[in-house]
Amino acid sequence: MTGTFSAQAQLIDTLFDSSPVHSFISVELVEKLWLVPTHRPPLLSLTLPDGKIMKCDELYEDFPITMYEHEFQADQYKFE
Numbered sequence: 001m002t003g004t005f006s007a008q009a010q011l012i013d014t015l016f017d018s019s020p021v022h023s024f025i026s027v028e029l030v031e032k033l034w035l036v037p038t039h040r041p042p043l044l045s046l047t048l049p050d051g052k053i054m055k056c057d058e059l060y061e062d063f064p065i066t067m068y069e070h071e072f073q074a075d076q077y078k079f080e
Helices: 027-033
Strands: 002-007 010-015 024-026 044-047 053-056 059-067 070-079
Touching: 010 027, 024 027, 027 070, 053 070
Parallel strands: 024 070
Antiparallel strands: 002 010, 002 059, 044 053, 059 070
């Protein structure tokens, strides 16, 4: 399902998964919002459908997002 939420007064197009284990944020959004990661060591490795392994080496804890005037905190891994 797709939707839109707000972060730091920016409207952001979002892909929602009804049963996620982890949440991800794009490199482009990290750069646009000038975010500073809370953790930098290699934190998470993902195996993509083509067998390639990607490492998520930045985590943004308690990233505030707003939906329908309600603010939520979510941990976000940066993903290429």
